[in-house]
Amino acid sequence: MSDVVVGGGIVGLAVARQLLIQRPGSTVTVVEKEPAVGRHQTGHNSGVVHAGVYYPPGSLKAALCRRGVALLREYTAEHGIAYRELGKLIVALDADEEKRLGDLHERAAANGVPGIELLGPSGMRDLEPHVHGRAALHSPQTAVVDFGAVARSLADDVVRRGGQVRLGTAVRGIRQSGDKVRLGTSGGEIVADRVVLCAGLHVDRLAVLAGGDPAPRIVPFRGEYYRLTPQRADLVRGLVYPVPDPRYPFLGVHLTRRVDDTVDVGPNALLALAREGYRHHDLHLPELLGTLTYPGFVRMARRHWRTGVSELAGSLVKSRFAAAARRYVPQLSAADLLPAPAGVRAQAVDRDGSLVDDFRIEFSRRVVAIRNAPSPAATSSLAIAEHIVARLE
Structure with missing residues (x-):
């Protein structure tokens, strides 16, 4: 049996590891277009290990988050990765x-x-x-961890168990032919019995190449962060979050002490001008036009344009961003905030304009596509891998 996992983020690496656990000695290859693993959503998040508070009972998020926490805690202990239950x-x-x-x-x-x-x-x-x-x-028991470190450890596990991690290899075509799947890549053709698409920001495009439905479409949202100055980091001991408002699609600004004791403030949620648009000026015109002309995005924008205007104002005016955090920590001021790296969330949007809430995993005959895996996907990664591999077997 030959399996290929497309995407070297934490979820893809967890799936590859689980395939090798399930079938020792089988051929498993991870294909990642970047020169290192965990370069996108895995490496651009706040590091929160979610406990499962928010998710509707019976949903995949609820079940896989709770299972994922247990597996992740055990994994980090076994591999000497810092895991801090800050609450x-x-x-x-x-x-x-x-x-x-x-x-x-x-x-x-x-x-x-x-x-x-x-x-x-x-x-x-x-x-x-x-x-x-x-x-x-x-x-x-809500915790923090360095998910990038977890991803690197998973990659080492894959190799140690006999798998391959092919970096700098972009997938350009996918064709199901008989009982095989043929992947055209920048490093030549790869032939597999099964393919699992864990490509995050690009998974919808790859799913279409494999014969899947064009919807849901990934809409990239940039989440901008500030970081408290070292002198003010003692204002927050753990994690301070707002109560979710069902009228709005995203959670809003919160405060998070990270595993290295820095404290992040954010994120907001702005439409990114590129799928990997981590900076204001990062623009990929074909990707942006693809988003703006997608009927699902147009319907979503009509519903939430006021929220979008508010988020943009917070992005442009630092004092407004600080004011959102000051509602919870009154001693904060704009002078206490330093710029911090941004992240981009791969949010699936259906044709009717609704944001896909739960994990969405599509199984076809020989290709599995994780079509929606926002937070808590990193928390749930080892459990998502169990779920997918159990279905495949």
């Missing part, structure tokens, strides 16, 4: 948010999130003395 406070600022906080508590309990607890102002201050709010939901 998360989801903070309600008014009565309406406090009611939604109660709903989140019920959802978290249904998902089996351990140690979850509702707190009042005094309980919040015990954990985060500088955080202001009316009430909070505390998730003590």
Whole structure:
């Protein structure tokens, strides 16, 4: 049996490793267009290991996040990778948010999130003395990790188990022919029995090459971050998050202490001008035109254009970004924020303009495509791999 995994991010590497665990001695090749693994979503995130608070019970996200946390904690312990359970406070600022906080508590309990607890102002201050709010939901086992380090360790595992990781190899064509899949790549043709597409920002394009549906389409959203100055990093001990608002498609600005003790503030959510558009001026005109002319994007933009304007204003005016964070940590000012690297989220959007919420994994005869894997995909990566490989076998 010969398997090819396209994409050298944390999910693709986890799938390759699981294939080798399931079938020792089989031929497994990871194909990655970049010169190193984990260069995109895996290496451009806040490093949060989510506990499973937000996701609808019974969804793939809920099940695979909880399983993924257990597997990731075990994996990092075995491989000496720092894993810190700093805990998360989801903070309600008014009565309406406090009611939604109660709903989140019920959802978290249904998902089996351990140690979850509702707190009042005094309980919040015990954990985060500088955080202001009316009430909070505390998730003590929410953790942080360096997902890039996890990806590099997974790549080493793949090679150690007899697999290959081919870097600098871009996939340009996919053709299913009889009982084989033929991949045209920048390094020549690769013939496989099965192919798993874990290509993140480019997975929709590759899925179409393999004969899949054009929808959902990946729409790239750039998430911009600031970082607290070292002198102000002690204002946040762990993770401080807002209560999700169902009217808006993204969570909003929050504060996250990372595994190296720096504290990130963000992200916002702006339409990226390229699928790998990490900077304001990164523009790929064909990709941008493809997004703007996609009917699903047009419908989504009509619904959420006010949110888009607000996010753009926060991006252009640092004081507005700081004001969003100051709602939770009143001592913060714009002078406390330093620029930090941005990330790009590969968000799948359906034809009707709805953002695909759950993980979406399409199985065909010989090609599997992970069509939507936003957060908590990194947290869930080892469990996603189990799920896919079990279905393949």
